[in-house]
Amino acid sequence: MNRAASPSQPAASATSSEFAAYGALVTTAIVWGGSVVAQKYSLGSFSAVEVSVIRGLGALAILIPLWWWQEGGNVTFSARDFAIFFALGLAVLGNHLLTLFGLRYIGAGAAGVIIGASPAIQAFLSSVLIRDVPFRLVWGGCAVSFAGVFLVVGLKGEGSSGESPWLGATLVLLAQVSWALYSIGGRRTMERFSPLTVNWTTLGLSLLPQIPLLWTDQKVAITGVASVPVADWLVISYLIVFATALGQQAWLYGVQGIGPARAGVFVNLIPVSALVLSALLLAEQIGLTEVAGIVLVLLGVWLVNRQSARVSAS
8 A cells, every 4th residue: 555655656756846936937027028018117216237236236245145055165166167157147137237238228018028039049159159050941930030120129119219229129139149048158157156156156147247347338327215205115125026026936946847848948938028007007098910929939939949849858
């Protein structure tokens, strides 16, 4: 009796673990979609560099104690490791600042659609730089995703409202290129270091070049901290705690639970949540252009994932 019952226990445990992983991934995708809206909102009181620096410092205040508690300070770094982390940190810097500067010129909903093309951008760069997937297999899906981005920005959909949608879209696209380079470059690094180690070190090093930039891009430093409404501080807290510190760890937990291939599908929820939340919280309009654009973006990502899965299976 005991021997017959024991096989079912691991199965139940695995089901519970997978359920928790799915929950973590869904929550993180929605939180990251909300972070696009939060970043757009925060630019009312803060400059782009101020948001990035405050967000980074706040996240480090959470991540470093968590890292010390989990890994006990036993990790050692060589000069070469620091050089690699600094290069990855520059990619983090590019992703954060380019997104924020892009949001000055484009709506959060349209930016969310562009961010939804991130898996296609990463697949495209991977096929070109490290050739893990043949370019001939992914170019079609990438083209469909980019067509969705062009549809939203090129036809000036309701959600692309802003001073200069094309400039904003270009900056947000370049931010996704930076993130793709970070993901590609971090693969081998995470074979030697934990994701938490890579997370806080690259985030910390990304802040170093930004400190001098604070003198060139100021808003709250001029108007004073007292001028910032409580709601804006709550938005910044959301970016620090949920979008930057805990969101990354929840994502890694989900990837560990169900694997990177299945976890990647949940990235598709980010543009959907960004578009919906931008309408609810920022009163941005969602038109047929945005809906058609997001369908094309997600279709392209699906095609890329489908072809990549075939290569992995063979």
